[in-house]
Amino acid sequence: MSELDDTIHRVTQRVIENSRASRAAYLDLMKREGDRKPEHKDIACSNLAHAFAGALEDQQAMKNKRGPNIGIVTAYNDMLSAHQPYGRYPDRMKIYAREVGATAQVAGGTPAMCDGVTQGEDGMELSLFSRDIIALSTGVALSHQMYDGIACLGICDKIVPGLLMGALRFGHLPTVFVPSGPMPSGISNKQKQETRQKYAAGEIGRDALLESELGSYHSPGTCTFYGTANSNQMMMEMMGLHIPSAAFVQPGTKLRQSLDRAAVHRIAELSGTTERTLAQVVDEKAIVNAVIGLLATGGSTNHAIHIPAMARAAGIVIDWNDMAELSSVVPLLARVYPNGSGDVNQFHAAGGMAYVIRELLDAGLAHRDILTVSEGGMDAYTAEPVLDGDDLGWSPIGETRDDTMLRAVGEAFQPDGGMKLVTGNLGRACFKSSAVSRERWTVQAPCRVFQTQADVVAAFKAGELDKDVVVVVRFQGPRANGMPELHALTPSLAVLQDRGHKVALVTDGRMSGASGKVPAAIHCTPEAKGGGPLSLLQDGDVIRLCAETGELSTTADLSERTPAPDPEVAWGVGRELFRMMQTHADGAERGASAMLASAGL
Structure with missing residues (x-):
């Protein structure tokens, strides 16, 4: 067992120092919220009658306050395969709660859109800001102040970050995230x-x-590639917000139901205490652990935006410099598609998160001393769940069962975490080098400038991109059009690359949790809207993108150029309803949130 790595210690201390004032203000708010939280018996009888009216067989228990009441915030819908299993969860969770003298109510629902359905379509422009809507919906659900603990049901891309951002404003309560698992x-x-x-x-x-x-x-369950949804589940493990090793157990299995039951029992056990509230569990070290897990497993680039946003909701400040410095010392321990050939089921079978966490902790590459929802702390997350008849237990993880996709620290796939910060006269951006062959880490070529994905695809089909080229897709930032994912471009750009051309993508938009083999500088900030550097580029300007040196620059003289005009405001598919969020959103590195910016967080 090693002492904590010096770089991880240094970055953590910097995060703590940069967060000192905002974290103190957050914890003070949570103390005041906890102190003033009305006991059910102190709420007016008419208010209580409204709250209990639909409780049916739990009505008497709630009236007599015989045990804690758990608020379930659910992102169920049956259009998302990952969320379809949640349809029956509330009924089962109420039974599990009664087993330990507690009650449970669905406090409220949140929207849950599928980026897989909207990928490349106009609806994708609502995707990122749906995270703020989810956080606000979570706030509405919990505003009734009828709950002693929180169960969050959500898995996919913006949903887990949104649930956590909203729940953190009720951080005086214990909270457990309950996944439903990946499809076969x-x-x-x-x-x-x-x-x-x-x-x-x-x-x-x-x-x-x-x-x-x-x-x-x-079939029902999370998509099996290692995208944003499954990266969410990894982070919940690294932050101690799951029942240990619950992330990747498939839906509909006896083990899955046993883990769900354990989650409800644990929330009931923690309710009414002040030892493991959400505000205490999600501290600076937990946020750093989330970043470390992302780097060690080659997780989704979307979390370069989500982690700063989630952290801000807890009064914590972390930026891309911190993440890049952590990446320099955290080795890549997993290769899961799109960074490898196997999927999350094979990753879990090889040892999964229990193996990753054990390796990181033993090498001093993650914080062991954080509070978790489990009594056993982070060490509890180094064991895998097993059933002995009907009894749930955990068995210490052994060695990797497949070293083509999961390896020890001493035999890592690469010595760093593969999340690079690239900077220069075109701004700051993220480059996921773990998904790209090293010989493609540097691309220098003339650029072609586009303002829509459709224009890129049209140029590809017309043969105009059949050469060395840096494809620039601008006016895709949060203030321009909501920062959609541009993953639909990947097949076309990959074809060009396979033809032997040097190809790269540079954009102020996002790619995807499935970002793959084409080198890409994404989340460019400042964004093009409002005069950012990308708005000054012209076709033929030579761009250099290099993950080795951390460079994103052009040889063109931009000083005398006039920014390209902002694109016309788009209407349709509800996009006009999100105009307020685009107007007030802050930059990608701060989390691209209108809600947090407007709240002054």
Whole structure:
């Protein structure tokens, strides 16, 4: 067992110092909220009658306050495969609560959109700001002040960050996140990727593509690639907000139900105490652990935005400099598609999060001394759940069961975490080097400038990009159009790369948790809208993108240029309803949140 790595200690202390005033203000608010939280017996009888009226068989227990009342905030809908299992969770959770003398109510629901459905479509422009809506919905759900603990039901991209951001404003209460698990594995990810590229190249038709996609996304549960949804579950483990090793157990299994039951029992046990409230669990060290887990597993680039936003909701300040410095010492321990060939089910079978956490803790590469919802602290997360008949227990993790996708610290796939900060006269951006072959870490080529994904695809089909090229897609930032993911460009750019061209993407938009083999500088800030550097580029300007040196620059003289005009405001698919959020959003590095910016957080 090693002492904490010096760099991780130094970055953590910097985060603590930079957060000193805002964290103190947050904790003071949580103390005041805890002190003034009305006991059920002190709420007016008419108010209580409204709260108890729909409780049916729990009504007498709630009236007599015979035990804690758990508020369930659910992101259920049956359009998201990952959230479809949540439909029956509340009924089961109420039974689990009664087993330990508690009650449970659905406090409220939040929206939950699927980025997989909206990818490349106009609706994707609502995606990032749905995180703020989810946080606000969580606040509305919990504002009734009828609850002694919180159960958050959510998995996918913006949903877990939004739930956590909202729940943190009720951080005087204990909170457990309850996942539902990944769907069983379908066709291989390599086969899926090859089919997508064949379609982009015009070699197969839409029917063949649809059959391939249906073979991949085929049943209830989280998509099995290691994107933002599964990275969310990893982070909840690294921060101690799950029952240990609950992240990747499939839905509909006896083990899954046993873990769900344990989660409800644990919330009931913690309710009424002040030892492991959400505000205490999510501290500076827990946030640093989340970053470390992201780096060690090659997780989603979306969390370069979500982690700063979640941290701010807890009064904690962390930025891309901190994340890049952590990346320099955290080795890559996992290769899960799109960074490898296996999916999250194979990752879990190889040892999964229990193995990763054990390796990080023993090497001094993560904080062991954080509070978690588990009594056993972070050490409890180094064991995997097992059933002995009906009894749930945990068994210490052994060695990796598949070293092609999961390795020890001493045999890591690469010595760093592969999340690079690139800077220069084009601003600051993120580069996920863990997903890109090292020989492609540097691209220098003339650029082609676009303002929509559709224009890029049209140019590709017309053969205009069949050369060394840096594709710039601008006016995709939070204030311009809500910062959509541009993952739909990946197949076309990958085809160009496979033809032998040097290709890169530079954008103030996002890519995806499935960001893959094409080098990309994403989340560029300042964004193009309002005169950011990308707005000054012209076709043919030479751009250099280098993950080795951390460079994002152009040789063009931008000093005398006039910014390109902002694009026209888009209407349709509800986008106009989100105009207020675009107007008030802050930059990507701060989390791209209108809600937090407007609240002065």
